[in-house]
Amino acid sequence: MEHLSLSILGASSAIPLSNRSPTAQFLGIGNEFFLIDCGEGTQVKLRQHRIGFGRIKHILISHLHGDHFYGLIPLLTTMQLLDRHAALHIYGPKKLEELVRHQLDLTESKIIYPLLFHTLDPDRKTCIFENKHLEVHSFPLRHGITCFGFLFQEKPLPRKMLKEELEKYDIPVAEIRRIKAGSDWIDANGNRIPNEELTEASAAPMSYAYCTDTLPVKHLHRYFKGVDLLYHEATFLSSEKDRALQTNHSTAAQAAEIAEICKAEQLLIGHFSVRYKDFHGLLAEAQSVFPKTLIAGEGLHFSLDRKSRELKIERENSYRA
Amino acid sequence: MEHLSLSILGASSAIPLSNRSPTAQFLGIGNEFFLIDCGEGTQVKLRQHRIGFGRIKHILISHLHGDHFYGLIPLLTTMQLLDRHAALHIYGPKKLEELVRHQLDLTESKIIYPLLFHTLDPDRKTCIFENKHLEVHSFPLRHGITCFGFLFQEKPLPRKMLKEELEKYDIPVAEIRRIKAGSDWIDANGNRIPNEELTEASAAPMSYAYCTDTLPVKHLHRYFKGVDLLYHEATFLSSEKDRALQTNHSTAAQAAEIAEICKAEQLLIGHFSVRYKDFHGLLAEAQSVFPKTLIAGEGLHFSLDRKSRELKIERENSYRA
Structure with a gap:
């Protein structure tokens, strides 16, 4: 793929509203597609973005708070109803497999296609997927419960x-x-x-890092440096710094500081508390520290061109939220 | 309440589409409110219908197929985030409590408000709730797995x-x-x-029966007779009668025959297979047997006046699906 593409299916925090959906992203990079987190209603958001369920071979779950995984079992059962045969890889915390299998058993739901769980290592950066074009790593975040960030990194192309x-x-x-x-x-x-x-040198490989939910992790730069695109949660304004600390979240300024430390090219922020009716203040706060910040708005589609390194932003047509 | 009110939050079958949500209804009758079934995304539908979560004291789950309960745990955790204190009564099949508690435990989700489960009797009609104004009964349907219908019946008013x-x-x-x-x-x-x-006699008590998912149950009239409003699933057209039988569902004609046998005043049909792009054929088929049939369309609000017995239908304003 000549582009890295990222669709924001949802970017809200724990309490869903009519027009703000819980976290889910669909990433295309290095000839692969990844569904990252899967809040309630993600399957409907995939349809709104016209993303066929057959394209999904990998689902990554950051942590076991409902707004990041409640849509997973519904999506798995719909895939079965749609007669899926291809294997599906699910990466997440240890208890995820037990949770999914227990519920499928109790409800006598049969999943015929291969469902392959990969339990992530909560203690260190680990390569969780690799092919000719790409490496994907998980690394620990700080959120009170086991929580992972993900780094997607293309391999260098030959000269x-x-x-x-x-x-x-x-x-x-x-x-x-x-x-x-x-x-x-x-x-x-x-x-x-x-x-x-x-x-002559080929265009540099592209990379994306996904960090939610988390307190600011000062040593995050040890896991990645210089990514093209960093998504970092920014649940609160600095005026709610104490609340952020209590609830294991970051402020917009803290997200921006992390982007600075990690030398990201571009920062996307999201996972805003529902107390904020609009996001101007959060954006302004982050931009005052790290000017190249954008809102990861629900329904937006970001695409990064390998050669020009230009980031294009489109709003999904069919998206009416 | 001088009215029986019924909001259709979702009425689709197992595979959700962008504009068709899984089953959930919100009923007001006899001074009480009931959430009946709770498919994925019900909490967002409640918001679209401007139904405050605090009004919900009773949730009834017909059976453990995902399109009827996947929205339950998300709703329960949101109620906790919104700092609910009032008790919540949940009525459903035996395994529902285990399923909910297991998932809440695994994800370390604390529900502080009292969560009271009522396991329904799969073998007979049973009174599951009673107050001064109202009785609610469950009764067995035929759907391959344990599945319940519900009857809501006001008590007669004094002369x-x-x-x-x-x-x-x-x-x-x-x-x-x-x-x-x-x-x-x-x-x-x-x-x-x-x-x-x-x-002089007061206006007759109002009643509502809810029957989904199910094969046609010929003896349903033993559980209720002469209800004002009957919701009955009609997943298929008669041309797919064999498929209906295989999958334990009813056709539109069968739903209409049941309404006839039970002497319902008015039939609402829903739970249509996603193969039907519009519902004209299903409505026509049911009306040819039972003329007083309507589609239980998502976003519709039915209200029955006690005195005039007139059924009013409105579309929820904020509803954009």
Whole structure:
């Protein structure tokens, strides 16, 4: 994929309102798609965003507070009703599998497709998924109960062959792969042509980090640094700093400080308390610390272009909330 | 209450769509309010209908298929977040309490307000709630798993004193209650004035029966007869009669036959399969058997006046689905 794409299916905090849904995001990166958290009603939000359930192979659950997972079992049973056969990977805290299996058993719900649970390590940064293009890591957050952040990081692309050099030195096609991987070229006269002369760097890999729910974690930069996009919760304004501390959440200013420390390119904030009727104050507070902050608004679709590094924002058409 | 009021929060079948929500109804009758079934997202539907959560003291769950109860635990935890103190009564199949408590325990969710479970009897019609104005009964339906219908029935009101007779015979106020309850009056000359001459009948009590999900139950008339309003599922058209049988559901024609047998005044049908893009065919099929049939459309509010027996239908303003 030439783009990293992120759809905000919900970004509210614990109490759902008619126009504010609990947390869920749909991420496309490195040829894979991830559903991150799955609050109540996520399956309906997926439909509103016209995201086919068949595209979902991985679901990541940050923690076992209802506003982050109540939509999971409903989605799993709908997938069964829709006759899914493909395996589904679910990553989350230890008790998640017990919770899901117990409820499916009690209600005599049969899930025929393979349901593969991956229990995350609450103590350290861990690689939880890897393919040719991508690595996904989980890392611990601080939220009173076991809670995970996630880092999605493309692998570097091989260098790109310069077409004019290819012709100039009459390099056989069979050699290209080796040169792209970094080798120099020895021509017919025994001259070494350095790799830098033959190739150019590909666009840098793209990355996304997801951090909710959490107190500000000062050492977060040990888990990732310089991500293109960081989503960090900002449940409260600084004026409610004590309340944030009591409830294991962050303020908008704290989220911005974390973005600064982690040298993120762009910060998205969300998970606002329902006490805030609009989000101008939260945005202003974060931007005063970290200017490149945006609201992760429900129904928004962010897309980052690999080459231009331009972040495009669209509102989902069918979205009427 | 001079009215029976019924809000359709959701009336779709198992697979939710953006504009069709799983089953939930909010009923007001005999000075009480009941939430009947609680599919995923019911708390948001309650908000769209501007129904305060504090009004809910009784939740009835017909059966443990997800589209009828997935919204229950989310609603219970939101009530806790909103600092509820009042007791909440939950009526449902045997395993419901275990399911709820297990999930609340696993997620370390504390519910402080009293949560009182009432396990229903799957074998017979049973009175599950009674007060001065009202009786509520559960009765068994046929749906493959344990499933209940519910009957809400006002108690008859006392006869009404005729004011002109009161004056004519100079009846003391202290005697009115006895006469309203049915006594005759002996005047100063020892003449017996029969009760029928002194009083008139109050408007008949109102009643509502709720039957979903179920195969047609031919003996349903043994549980109730002559209700003002009957909600009966009608998942399929008759052309899908075999599918209805396989999946333990009813067709629109079967729902209408049941209304006929039970001598309902008015039939509401719902729980339509998502295969039907519009409901004209289902309505026509039911009306050909039982003309007084209406669609229990999501976002509709039915209200029945005790005196005129007129059924008014309004669409909830804030409802945008």
